Each structure stands twice: as structure tokens, then as C-alpha cells.
Amino acid sequence: MGDSDIIGGTAVPAAGGFDEEGIARGPMRAGHLVIRDYLKRLDDKPGVYRMLDAKGEVLYVGKARSLRKRVAAYAKPMGHDARIGRMIAATCSMMFLTTESETEALLLEQNLIKQLKPRYNVLLRDDKSFPNIQVTADHPFPQIRKHRGARKEPGRYFGPFASAGSVNRTLNQLQKAFLLRSCSDAMFASRTRPCLLYQIKRCSAPCVGYISETDYAAMVEDAVLFLSGRSTRVQEQLAQAMAEASRAMEFERAAAIRDRIRALTAVQANQGINPEGVAEADVVALHQEGGQACVQVFFIRAHQNWGNRAYFPRTGGAEPGEILEGFLGQFYDNKSPARMILVSHEPDNADLLAEALSGKLGRRVAIARPQRGEKAGLVEQAARNAREALARRMAESASQERLLEALSEAFGLDGTPERIEVYDNSHIMGTNAVGGMIVAGRDGFMKSQYRKFNIRGADLTPGDDFAMMREVLTRRFARLAREDPDRQSDAWPDLVLIDGGAGQVAAACAALQELGIDEVAVVGVAKGVDRDAGKEEFHRPGKPPMALGHRDPVLYFVQRLRDEAHRFAIGAHRTRRAAQTRATPLDEVPGVGAARKRALLAHFGSAKAVTRASLADLKAAPGISDALAETIYGFFHGER
Numbered sequence: 262m263g264d265s266d267i268i269g270g271t272a273v274p275a276a277g278g279f280d281e282e283g284i285a286r287g288p289m290r291a292g293h294l295v296i297r298d299y300l301k302r303l304d305d306k307p308g309v310y311r312m313l314d315a316k317g318e319v320l321y322v323g324k325a326r327s328l329r330k331r332v333a334a335y336a337k338p339m340g341h342d343a344r345i346g347r348m349i350a351a352t353c354s355m356m357f358l359t360t361e362s363e364t365e366a367l368l369l370e371q372n373l374i375k376q377l378k379p380r381y382n383v384l385l386r387d388d389k390s391f392p393n394i395q396v397t398a399d400h401p402f403p404q405i406r407k408h409r410g411a412r413k414e415p416g417r418y419f420g421p422f423a424s425a426g427s428v429n430r431t432l433n434q435l436q437k438a439f440l441l442r443s444c445s446d447a448m449f450a451s452r453t454r455p456c457l458l459y460q461i462k463r464c465s466a467p468c469v470g471y472i473s474e475t476d477y478a479a480m481v482e483d484a485v486l487f488l489s490g491r492s493t494r495v496q497e498q499l500a501q502a503m504a505e506a507s508r509a510m511e512f513e514r515a516a517a518i519r520d521r522i523r524a525l526t527a528v529q530a531n532q533g534i535n536p537e538g539v540a541e542a543d544v545v546a547l548h549q550e551g552g553q554a555c556v557q558v559f560f561i562r563a564h565q566n567w568g569n570r571a572y573f574p575r576t577g578g579a580e581p582g583e584i585l586e587g588f589l590g591q592f593y594d595n596k597s598p599a600r601m602i603l604v605s606h607e608p609d610n611a612d613l614l615a616e617a618l619s620g621k622l623g624r625r626v627a628i629a630r631p632q633r634g635e636k637a638g639l640v641e642q643a644a645r646n647a648r649e650a651l652a653r654r655m656a657e658s659a660s661q662e663r664l665l666e667a668l669s670e671a672f673g674l675d676g677t678p679e680r681i682e683v684y685d686n687s688h689i690m691g692t693n694a695v696g697g698m699i700v701a702g703r704d705g706f707m708k709s710q711y712r713k714f715n716i717r718g719a720d721l722t723p724g725d726d727f728a729m730m731r732e733v734l735t736r737r738f739a740r741l742a743r744e745d746p747d748r749q750s751d752a753w754p755d756l757v758l759i760d761g762g763a764g765q766v767a768a769a770c771a772a773l774q775e776l777g778i779d780e781v782a783v784v785g786v787a788k789g790v791d792r793d794a795g796k797e798e799f800h801r802p803g804k805p806p807m808a809l810g811h812r813d814p815v816l817y818f819v820q821r822l823r824d825e826a827h828r829f830a831i832g833a834h835r836t837r838r839a840a841q842t843r844a845t846p847l848d849e850v851p852g853v854g855a856a857r858k859r860a861l862l863a864h865f866g867s868a869k870a871v872t873r874a875s876l877a878d879l880k881a882a883p884g885i886s887d888a889l890a891e892t893i894y895g896f897f898h899g900e901r
Contacts, residue, residue: 393420423568697830
């Protein structure tokens with residue numbers, strides 16, 4: 262991989278230049294004439310190009326089989342659609358990276374898009390991993406559990422499932438059907454009597470020897486067969502076993518097998534339509550309307566539908582082929598694709614994309630657009646869901662837009678807020694204090710933008726909510742001012758809502774004024790008489806308190822924002838409190854990491870016993886050297 266037209270990581274503009282901070286200086290041209298200047302310095306190698314504006318921000322990342330030919334297309338003054346025309350007109354400089362192959366360029370392009378989030382690229386906004394079901398393989402009695410992330414641990418994996426809820430429902434029914442343990446290995450080893458799951462017939466209690474290893478292995482194999490799509494065989498075997506138990510007048514055993522059969526039937530019902538002719542596929546369908554797009558992804562594994570999820574990528578008005586190419590490249594960056602990907606529209610460079618995914622997976626991946634039969638029916642089903650999901654989202658967006666406009670009018674804002682930040686603090690008598698920030702906008706709650714702040718001011722009086730709010734806002738906006746001093750990014754809020762009254766608002770305004778920030782509107786939301794919801798008072802700097810009508814939609818909207826901030830702050834506080842509860846004095850001893858801490862606790866029984874141990878006893882502990890024993894002894898006996 263090689264570089265060209267890059268000096269110190271900054272693109273060289275065709276005219277003018279950048280100062281030390283990357284800001285354009287001198288005369289700088291923009292548009293197709295700038296792009297044309299690069300042609301004489303480019304060759305026909307494959308690679309990735311970046312188009313930058315006057316401030317050095319990346320407008321677009323693209324790949325090319327031949328950089329020279331691709332850039333030459335942008336150098337033409339005419340023949341571009343409106344989106345590409347705007348992008349070319351804003352381009353002041355370019356950067357290039359050559360690669361050994363077009364496939365390598367494709368992978369690099371998708372990595373850069375996810376990292377840089379250029380304005381004119383198709384961008385997948387939500388790229389979380391999907392849960393799987395894992396049957397472990399490193400224990401005589403394997404565990405069945407939910408798993409996220411890389412498949413590094415030994416075992417058999419089944420998935421992906423579209424959501425944690427679908428996995429939990431399936432696991433719940435599988436526990437009824439196959440009685441496999443779900444507890445951790447540590448809990449398994451510590452049991453002396455069966456747990457509640459055995460009592461409610463969700464586990465066979467292998468931890469206390471209620472089932473042999475051979476019989477348990479047979480149930481594990483049945484579960485694997487079922488998850489692999491061979492459910493008919495499993496159910497036939499269970500039906501035969503139930504009949505035999507009934508003939509032997511073992512009615513209790515027959516009833517237990519009957520319950521297992523019912524559980525298997527419930528799993529199949531929850532998985533919806535199960536295609537007979539498609540063993541494994543990801544079904545990807547796109548629907549565009551009103552400048553927006555929805556991509557639905559269905560997961561077919563072992564002839565079973567394991568759920569679907571809707572995505573709403575930022576497209577900028579791109580064509581379907583470009584949208585699906587960008588979506589698939591980013592979607593499978595951290596996921597394993599199925600052997601077959603069924604699509605509603607042909608992606609651009611489909612062969613190249615399939616080659617890249619095949620190389621990543623280590624087996625062939627095919628991308629197909631079916632025209633008839635069961636596969637076409639699956640794509641049509643996904644397309645219908647995409648169409649309906651986009652219609653719901655557009656309706657919700659319109660409703661959200663009306664609420665934001667009404668909110669602006671109610672609070673006398675200068676314009677409709679694009680970004681609202683809501684702050685709340687949570688603590689118990691001043692301990693484990695945490696500040697929470699949630700963000701909302703035209704698309705509803707923006708959960709990827711949520712932030713928590715561990716209150717750490719040494720001079721704070723415990724329980725001083727005003728000082729806590731001041732610290733949180735100071736830290737938040739001081740960092741924002743450092744990262745974006747020109748206040749050009751969309752990370753700056755138009756409205757700050759504070760959970761509190763006049764005191765909290767005064768503290769918030771003081772924090773902002775110290776930073777020289779006076780254009781952000783601040784409103785406090787205080788509970789009214791008897792702290793009843795619906796009687797809230799709103800406090801604005803320099804204005805008397807106000808209230809909204811009891812049935813005003815804006816009131817409900819603000820209540821929803823405040824409650825979400827309250828929920829988030831409480832959750833962050835509980836997490837911090839739980840972490841402190843698990844803390845021990847050993848955490849502060851230099852040289853004592855997690856492994857040595859476990860060894861000390863196992864040897865002495867408790868952290869308190871370690872603090873009281875003699876030097877000789879510490880030296881006798883396994884894994885503790887003489888030097889470390891002296892360090893530990895000195896730490897707890899005043900010789901720090």
C-alpha cells in the first residue's frame with residue numbers, strides 16, 4: 262500500500278494551502294478544476310481516494326480499480342447528479358492510497374468510511390453485534406448460553422439472532438426442552454444441592470450428579486440437532502420415548518417428555534416462517550422514499566428464521582446499488598455472513614464484494630438477486646417489512662418534528678432545536694455520584710451519544726447538587742470547546758434541559774458563562790406542587806417560572822426526556838455503586854493484579870484476613886514472592 266499527495270497526513274490542495282492547524286490559507290480553488298490538477302500525478306493502480314473541503318474535513322471516501330480513470334470522471338464539469346455535483350463543488354483537495362488489489366481497496370474504503378463518517382458516503386449508523394447461542398465444549402457437562410462478540414471460546418455456535426429478546430425466548434424454551442445447564446462453571450463447581458431451575462424443570466441438575474455424563478451428552482446432542490435444523494428427528498425420538506414411557510406406565514416421565522415436545526413447538530412458532538428450501542441465508546432488502554432509506558435484514562439458519570432487524574443508513578440520495586454496496590461492506594465488517602446473501606437490488610461491484618467476504622470468511626459467499634421461487638418470496642417479505650418500517654419511521658419523524666417546533670415556541674427559542682441534551686445527577690447521600698447526559702433530536706433518542714460523568718470534585722460537599730451540575734457541564738462543554746472551537750459540528754446542543762429548578766439552572770449558566778458560551782439555551786424542569794408529574798415548572802435564566810397546560814403534548818415530550826435522563830443517571834449510579842461494593846483494599850496495593858488478588862483471597866479467605874496477616878504468612882501464600890509480600894505487609898502496616 263502506498264501514499265501520494267500526502268504531506269504529514271494532510272492533503273495538498275491544488276492552490277493555497279493549510280496552516281499548522283489544518284485551516285485553509287491563501288487563495289484556494291474548488292471544484293472540478295482542482296480535481297483535474299491531480300490527474301497528471303496519478304497512475305492506473307487500484308486504491309482509495311478521499312475528497313476534502315476547505316477545512317480539511319473528509320467529504321467522501323471512494324475506491325477505484327484505476328485511480329486515474331475514477332478521478333477523471335470527477336474532473337468533468339457536467340454530467341453529474343445533484344449530490345455528486347455538490348460534492349465536487351465543495352472539494353478543495355484530495356488524498357490517495359494505492360493498494361495491491363481492488364479487493365484490498367474495497368476493505369480499506371469501508372474501514373475509512375466507518376472511521377471518518379464522510380458527509381457524502383452511505384453510512385451505517387447502528388452497527389452492533391448480534392447475539393448467538395453457544396453450547397460450550399470445555400466441560401464434561403456443557404453449558405448453553407447467550408454469546409456476543411468474536412467466537413474465540415471453544416464450543417458450537419448457532420446464530421446470529423436478530424435481538425437479545427429472540428435469543429432469550431429461544432433459550433428459555435430450550436431449557437424446558439433439553440434441561441441443559443445455564444449456570445457458570447464456577448457456580449456449577451460450588452453447588453451442593455440443586456438450584457431453583459431444577460425445581461421448575463429447567464435443568465437436569467448435573468452439578469449434584471442427578472444425571473449421568475452419558476445421558477447429559479445425549480441431551481446436548483439433541484439440542485445441537487434441533488438448532489442445526491434437524492428438529493423433526495428430535496421430535497420423533499421424543500414422541501417415541503413418550504409412548505414407551507406411557508406403555509410402561511411411567512406417566513410422570515411421559516408428562517415430562519410431553520412438556521419438552523411442547524417447548525420445541527414453541528421455539529418453532531417463535532421463529533416465524535421457516536423456509537424449506539433455504540438452509541442458510543441473509544436476506545437484505547432496501548426501500549427508499551422521501552430521501553430516506555430502510556434496509557431490512559432477515560437471518561435464515563438451519564431452515565429457520567431467526568429474526569430480522571431494520572436499519573436506516575444515511576444515504577445522501579445515493580442510488581440503490583451504491584447504498585447496498587456501502588451497507589453490506591460496513592455491516593459485515595464485524596459479522597460473519599451467511600453462505601448466501603439474497604438482495605432486493607444488485608449492489609455495485611457485487612462480484613468484488615462477494616470475493617472480499619469470501620476471503621474474510623474463508624469459504625465461498627454468494628450474493629444473488631432471486632427472481633422467482635421461495636428465495637424471491639423471502640426477499641419480497643423483507644422488502645415489505647422495509648417499506649412498512651420506513652413508513653413508521655417517517656410518521657414518527659414528522660411527529661417528532663412537530664413536537665420540536667412546539668417546544669421551540671413554548672420556550673421562546675430562536676429556532677427548532679436539532680439537538681437537545683438533558684442532564685441529571687444520581688447519588689445516595691453524596692456517595693458514588695454520577696451525572697448523566699442523554700441526547701435527543703429529530704430522530705428521537707440518540708443513545709450512541711449518551712454520556713456519564715463520575716463526579717470527582719475533591720472540594721464538593723457531599724450531596725451538593727448545584728456543584729455537581731456545575732462540574733458535569735464544565736467538563737462536557739470545556740471538552741467540546743477544545744475539540745470544536747469554531748462550533749461547526751453537530752455535537753453542539755441547541756437546548757440544554759436540566760432536571761431541577763432555579764438553583765440548578767443558575768449553576769448551569771455559571772458554568773457555561775465561565776467558558777464563554779452564551780448561545781446555548783438552558784431550561785430547568787422542576788417538579789411542581791407535591792412533586793406530581795403534570796405540574797412541572799420550567800425555569801429559564803432571567804425569566805419568571807412558567808408552566809404548560811396539563812394536556813399539552815410538549816409537556817409530555819419534556820417529561821419523557823427528563824424520565825429518560827433520570828433512568829440513565831440512576832443506571833450509571835447503580836453500576837458505579839456495584840463496582841465499589843466489589844472493591845477490596847487489595848485493589849490499591851501496587852503489584853497486586855487480578856490473578857494475585859484471587860490467589861490471596863483463596864489462601865486467606867478474605868481481604869480483611871490479608872490485611873492482618875503476618876509477613877511470614879504472606880510469604881507462604883502461593884504465587885507471592887518475598888518482595889511482593891514485603892510490599893503488601895508494608896502497605897497495610899503504615900510503611901507505604
